[in-house]
Amino acid sequence: MQEGYPESLDRVIRALSKLPGIGPKTAQRLAFYLVKSPSGELEELLQALADMRRKIRFCARCGFFSEEELCRICQDTSRDAHVLCVVERPQDIFALERAGFKGRYHVLQGVLSPLAGVGPEHIRIPELLKRIQEESVREVILALNPSVDGEATALYLAQKLSAFPVKVTLIARGLPSGGDLEFADEVTLAQALEGRREIRVSLGKEAL
Amino acid sequence: MSRYSLDEGIVLKTVDFGEIDRIVTLFTRKKGKVQAIAKGARKMGNRFGASLDFFSFSEFLLYATRGMPLIVQGKIKKTFRDLVRIPLRWMAGEYVLLLVDRLFPFERPEEKILEEILFLWETFLRCGGSIQPLLLRFRLDVARVLGVFPELLECVLCHRELHSACASFSISLGGIVCDTCATKAQELSFLSWQELQLLRNLVDVPLGRVVQSRVNSQVFQSLDMLLSRYLSYHGEGRVPSFTSFAGCEFSW
Ligand SMILES: [Zn+2]
Numbered sequence: 001m002q003e004g005y006p007e008s009l010d011r012v013i014r015a016l017s018k019l020p021g022i023g024p025k026t027a028q029r030l031a032f033y034l035v036k037s038p039s040g041e042l043e044e045l046l047q048a049l050a051d052m053r054r055k056i057r058f059c060a061r062c063g064f065f066s067e068e069e070l071c072r073i074c075q076d077t078s079r080d081a082h083v084l085c086v087v088e089r090p091q092d093i094f095a096l097e098r099a100g101f102k103g104r105y106h107v108l109q110g111v112l113s114p115l116a117g118v119g120p121e122h123i124r125i126p127e128l129l130k131r132i133q134e135e136s137v138r139e140v141i142l143a144l145n146p147s148v149d150g151e152a153t154a155l156y157l158a159q160k161l162s163a164f165p166v167k168v169t170l171i172a173r174g175l176p177s178g179g180d181l182e183f184a185d186e187v188t189l190a191q192a193l194e195g196r197r198e199i200r201v202s203l204g205k206e207a208l
Numbered sequence: 209m210s211r212y213s214l215d216e217g218i219v220l221k222t223v224d225f226g227e228i229d230r231i232v233t234l235f236t237r238k239k240g241k242v243q244a245i246a247k248g249a250r251k252m253g254n255r256f257g258a259s260l261d262f263f264s265f266s267e268f269l270l271y272a273t274r275g276m277p278l279i280v281q282g283k284i285k286k287t288f289r290d291l292v293r294i295p296l297r298w299m300a301g302e303y304v305l306l307l308v309d310r311l312f313p314f315e316r317p318e319e320k321i322l323e324e325i326l327f328l329w330e331t332f333l334r335c336g337g338s339i340q341p342l343l344l345r346f347r348l349d350v351a352r353v354l355g356v357f358p359e360l361l362e363c364v365l366c367h368r369e370l371h372s373a374c375a376s377f378s379i380s381l382g383g384i385v386c387d388t389c390a391t392k393a394q395e396l397s398f399l400s401w402q403e404l405q406l407l408r409n410l411v412d413v414p415l416g417r418v419v420q421s422r423v424n425s426q427v428f429q430s431l432d433m434l435l436s437r438y439l440s441y442h443g444e445g446r447v448p449s450f451t452s453f454a455g456c457e458f459s460w
């Protein structure tokens with residue numbers, strides 16, 4: 001017990017400080033707030049947590065958050081089933097949805113990382129290979145983080161997927177929007193050069 | 209004294225911190241192993257670029273605080289990122305980071321080790337030969353700077369030089385033990401004459417020529433295991449052998 005808090009309060013502080021990004025100071029602040037919180041607010045939070053605990057699971061097919069066997073994206077028949085986008089974590093899907101992606105997803109739940117002891121059997125690579133065999137996928141887009149381990153994982157997957165009749169693409173790396181070229185670091189610029197694409201010019205009369 | 213300081217080095221490890229920050233363990237020329245906070249490092253298009261990822265040798269501008277220093281800026285001086293293209297070398301490149309992270313105490317500068325890592329990465333990238341001798345030599349050099357270099361010439365108990373024949377190796381006594389003394393020592397590992405000779409050669413040749421040494425895979429595995437156990441015993445923390453780090457299930 002720290003600084004003489006009553007045991008129940010101390011337990012809440014310790015439990016909160018285990019959450020990612022929450023240090024002991026923030027945990028204390030949150031706990032003090034909860035103690036004083038208006039009636040009903042704490043009950044609502046407890047109910048919401050209990051509900052989430054009971055209902056949320058990972059989609060049996062893609063690994064996204066879901067309240068049913070299959071998530072809403074996998075159930076949506078209007079989406080393009082030929083294009084499969086592979087991501088590291090379920091929360092990456094929100095970002096891609098905001099960007100307007102209309103295909104389906106596969107969550108790996110991590111990337112290969114020898115330093116963290118993560119090998120191919122620890123993430124959802126076998127499930128991915130199984131889906132490629134069973135579903136009518138024509139293109140696999142690897143949308144992994146542009147980290148060293150993310151890239152090594154993408155290369156590993158590309159090699160594994162080369163055994164199947166699917167096109168494998170990697171989302172473009174390189175220059176972020178905004179900023180000046182002269183300040184780009186060599187890794188970013190090298191990736192931008194490698195990922196260059198042909199500019200198709202179609203000048204209509206109105207453009208002239 | 210200014211709270212800003214310039215240093216150069218590599219990243220050993222990063223951990224997400226808060227919503228957008230990272231805690232980065234650096235290995236720098238002036239400070240050795242040091243932890244620092246990189247504000248906003250998880251945001252896309254942040255000012256650090258790839259300087260906070262593995263396999264970049266960068267210049268860092270640090271700002272001292274009462275707690276961990278802040279990384280204000282990171283500028284890549286050289287990148288070895290293409291190591292990801294060769295799976296076994298990507299893993300070897302990360303393996304040396306694990307060794308430094310686990311075996312060295314904080315704030316103990318070891319420029320020679322930093323230089324050697326850069327040399328290793330360069331060689332892993334450019335050289336078509338086997339990287340196994342370098343992975344063994346690096347651990348011997350780590351043992352040397354940690355002040356626990358194993359005795360490979362004479363018996364640690366009777367100090368008789370060993371010129372031929374197999375020897376035993378005692379991890380706790382820190383070196384080879386002759387046949388006569390072997391009965392007095394406990395927990396010995398077997399070391400064939402070939403293995404002992406290889407270790408001696410690896411120490412003697414200049415780093416640039418280590419890659420030309422030949423190591424068969426059985427000898428490598430046995431020495432790989434022995435050196436990891438040795439460093440685990442004498443260093444700050446435990447380290448796996450490269451063979452188990454790379455994982456036998458990693459079949460490429
Ligand atoms: Zn789904």
Ligand SMILES: [Zn+2]
Nearest residue numbers: 363366386389
């Ligand atoms: Zn002896």
